[in-house]
Amino acid sequence: MTEIPDLLLEPMVRHALHEDLGGYGDVTTRAVIPAGLTYRAKLNAREAGVVSGLQIAAIAFRLVDATLEITARKRDGEACAPGDTLMEVAGPASAILSAERVALNFAGRLSGIATLTSEFVAETRGTNTRVTCTRKTTPGLRAAEKLAVLHGGGFNHRYGLSDAILIKDNHIAAAGGIRAALAAAKLHASHMLKVEIEVDTLDQLAEALDEGGADVVLLDNMSTPDLAEAVRMVGGRLVTEASGNMRRERVAEVCATGVDYVSSGALTHSARTLDLGLDF
Template sequence: MTLPPLPDMILDPLVRAALMEDLGTYGDLTTRTVIPADTQYTARIVAREAGVVSGMQIARLAFHLVDPALRLTLHRPDGARMAPGDVLMEIAGSAASILSAERVALNFAGRLSGIATMTAAFVAAAEGTKTRITCTRKTTPGLRLVEKQAVLHGGGFNHRFSLSDAILVKDNHIAAVGGVRPVLRAIRAQASHMIRVEIEVDTLDQLSEVLDEGGADVVLLDNMDTPTLRRAVGMAGGRVCLEASGNMRLDRIAEVAATGVHYISVGALTHSAGTLDLGLDF
């Protein structure tokens, strides 16, 4: 999925911190030792396997933070499909600068392309239904923004970005307050009319309570088997948005989507995606 890029100023601190971590206190010691300062080269980021591209914006930023004079040509934008051997980006200029930024650029691009590629597989499994695949907050600390952006590149959708985005009542909230109804009444009494409300339920009895009490925009159906999800959809009758979550493996997505739930949230998109094999060739 092709999206407008995020503002560089948002990504700059993240990429800058990664470069500082890699360059240490003295810069790229190997490159400073063996590469003459005036050496010029053209390098290419090349796909070693098929997938969906993500992280090219960050790779570009990494190269330009090391050396603004580097000349970059993008061949595969974020959200594009790639095959083995495809050139994603060309970088021309100082060989020393290219080498110093290489690992940070590839670390981000490989990780984020892995997320986008896994997301695309889950989205494909739900094809033909109206169900959307969404991620969760189970992200790498510090990388949530870019990992969620990678989910969008893969054709998925984003859940909330932080605890302050919306009210999402989980089982522990319900246990602490003493039940579904007290939770929903507290929300009605205190929450802004501008805030959306989601509540997690483990049973159809809890779902019935939510539907009777009102006050929720979305109900998260947690760890329900497929027949139970189908019954939940029938009970709701379109009165609330339904999200299925828990144990959402790729081989289960088609049957869950066929129940009629609006969303399937998959933590694995960000916590279990592999790194796509990308290389930088001189």
């Protein structure tokens, strides 16, 4: 099971709970639910998909009331069918109701990302190409959304700007060209810090190969025939990443070119929320 420590996820969950509970708490529950009332609730899937966000949902419930009894029926990364119970929560009804929306928002959103990622990954069958996400994530939710990509069978690109040197088109323009940008990157890179450069054309790729210094080349918005030619030109010297206009319907033909990675921002910025519900 792929997880990251709860303490890294807690701040975003606390923020979401503060946002939802406001300055005075859950007034509806306080007005309607008798003190001491206990219930058992089930977090159920209402459609098929790949589960993610259960770890975060559990954090939300426990932050509201640490006495709640939480039983996992599915694990993050597992497939679910309509009607499947993913988690059971037992204890004070008021606590369950107060945490419900935050728990569902995270679990539904992240399960949607995991599900879409799994659909992209399915298109790579029979090839060695891996599907990876980008930094096009919801502000403040990057760790959770990238975790959901892993649950869907994908891989993660950079978590942030400090992870690697990625020279994009605007860096190239500001630096004075591909050769100048790569020459400068060589002075700052180390054996622990990889260099990737973005190219839009085969001519730019040839220039990058001549200059050297890159570990990875990002082939941006290229046609499928150009991607195939780019892979031939690289000849295994660099890791190749195809990006831009990477719709799920196109993934299989891009994988057939032999690229090492297909990256898509859609995995995180365009995933549909999976329909989940909490039933008493």
